[in-house]
Structures are given as C-alpha cells and as structure tokens.
Amino acid sequence: xxxxxxxxxxxxxxxxxxxxxxxxxxxxxxxxxxxxxxxxxxxxxxxxxxxxxxxxxxxxxxxxxxxxxxxxxxxxxxxxxxxxxxxxxxxxxxxxxxxxxxxxxxxxxxxxxxx
Amino acid sequence: xxxxxxxxxxxxxxxxxxxxxxxxxxxxxxxxxxxxxxxxxxxxxxxxxxxxxxxxxxxxxxxxxxxxxxxxxxxxxxxxxxxxxxxxxxxxxxxxxxxxxxxxxxxxxxxxx
Numbered sequence: 001x002x003x004x005x006x007x008x009x010x011x012x013x014x015x016x017x018x019x020x021x022x023x024x025x026x027x028x029x030x031x032x033x034x035x036x037x038x039x040x041x042x043x044x045x046x047x048x049x050x051x052x053x054x055x056x057x058x059x060x061x062x063x064x065x066x067x068x069x070x071x072x073x074x075x076x077x078x079x080x081x082x083x084x085x086x087x088x089x090x091x092x093x094x095x096x097x098x099x100x101x102x103x104x105x106x107x108x109x110x111x112x113x114x115x
Numbered sequence: 116x117x118x119x120x121x122x123x124x125x126x127x128x129x130x131x132x133x134x135x136x137x138x139x140x141x142x143x144x145x146x147x148x149x150x151x152x153x154x155x156x157x158x159x160x161x162x163x164x165x166x167x168x169x170x171x172x173x174x175x176x177x178x179x180x181x182x183x184x185x186x187x188x189x190x191x192x193x194x195x196x197x198x199x200x201x202x203x204x205x206x207x208x209x210x211x212x213x214x215x216x217x218x219x220x221x222x223x224x225x226x227x228x
Contacts, residue, residue: 034215103148
C-alpha cells in the first residue's frame with residue numbers, strides 16, 4: 001500500500017503558459033500532501049503543505065500566486081505553475097502522508113521544461 | 116530554524132567497499148527517516164528510527180539513531196552497483212509543522228564495478 005501517482009511525468013511548455021500537475025494517493029487517504037521542487041544534484045526543497053479543504057501553507061520565498069495549489073479531496077492535490085518561465089524548469093515531486101506522524105510517500109515526480 | 120546537515124556530499128566507492136553517510140540535526144528529533152533516490156527517480160522511504168540509540172538493519176544496510184536523538188548514520192556493507200543513488204535523511208520540522216520534514220542535503224553514492 002501507500003502508492004502515490006503524479007501526472008504528467010514530464011511536460012514541455014512555452015514561456016507564459018500555465019501547467020497543472022496532479023498528485024494522487026491511490027490506495028489511501030492522505031491527510032496532508034506536500035509539494036517539493038528539486039534541482040539537479042540538490043536536495044528536496046519544500047514549496048508548500050496542502051491539506052484537504054483548506055488553503056495551502058507556502059514556504060518562505062514561494063509565490064503563492066505563481067504556484068497555485070488546490071487540494072480538492074483526500075486523494076488529490078494539484079499544483080499549477082502559472083505563467084511559467086524558463087527558471088521554473090525543474091523536477092516537481094509531491095508526497096502524501098496518512099497522518100502527521102507517518103512517513104511521506106513520494107510520487108514519481110514531474111519534469112517541467114519551459115522553453 | 117532547524118537545520119539537518121549531511122556528510123559527505125559525494126562518495127565514490129569500489130564495489131565491495133563499505134559506505135557510511137552521517138546526518139546531524141541542529142535540534143533534537145522525535146524521529147529520523149531515511150530515503151533513497153535512484154538517478155532519475157523519486158525518493159523512496161527506507162526506514163524510520165524513533166528511539167534513542169536505536170539500531171536497525173535491512174540486509175546490508177545498518178541505520179543508527181544517536182543517544183541524543185540529534186544524529187544518525189546509514190552504513191552499507193559491501194556495496195553493490197544497485198546501491199547507487201542519493202541517500203537523504205529527514206527529520207520532523209517541529210513545532211506546528213504538521214508532518215513537514217526537513218531534509219538533509221543528501222549523499223550521492225556512486226559505485227564502480
């Protein structure tokens with residue numbers, strides 16, 4: 001159990017367009033989902049914490065109007081990168097947890113390339 | 116804020132050699148978790164340590180949690196090429212962080228056959 005899917009796995013888009021990434025917990029209900037960003041050979045940088053039915057909590061320095069997060073249900077969270085620019089190109093990974101003391105289960109990630 | 120430091124950043128070993136990565140937190144942790152990320156992949160949960168001084172083994176991997184619950188280590192005996200990847204430790208961010216984890220920088224392990 002504890003499988004998390006992410007869609008799409010990769011996306012190439014033009015500068016100025018918006019990209020939506022979905023994160024789903026397939027076999028459990030996730031109390032909380034997290035969105036990370038990872039640059040090559042670097043660690044995971046937490047962008048925001050998402051709870052179902054409430055507004056996401058963004059980390060310092062992350063623009064909430066640029067990275068829109070919607071947590072519609074206990075199994076689905078979406079991240080929308082609005083007006084994407086080349087510097088937004090990165091590996092975006094979501095994770096989900098069953099409770100605050102549980103480990104995090106990661107999705108396979110989405111590679112975004114903005115041209 | 117809380118910091119989790121991991122060393123070394125890179126480790127190159129010959130297949131069959133041992134490998135150790137160390138993790139140190141600036142604050143006491145309620146638990147510590149270890150993840151492995153293969154090249155091109157996503158982090159995969161390995162283990163969680165909760166008790167002071169705890170030692171857990173998974174085949175050739177040995178995980179330790181320090182007595183003060185501020186440091187941890189992962190030791191791999193007789194590395195194999197399948198051990199290649201980045202190993203991250205992570206600890207709860209604390210306070211009212213509701214499940215947030217603070218990740219170390221990771222140790223990138225390469226194994227030469």
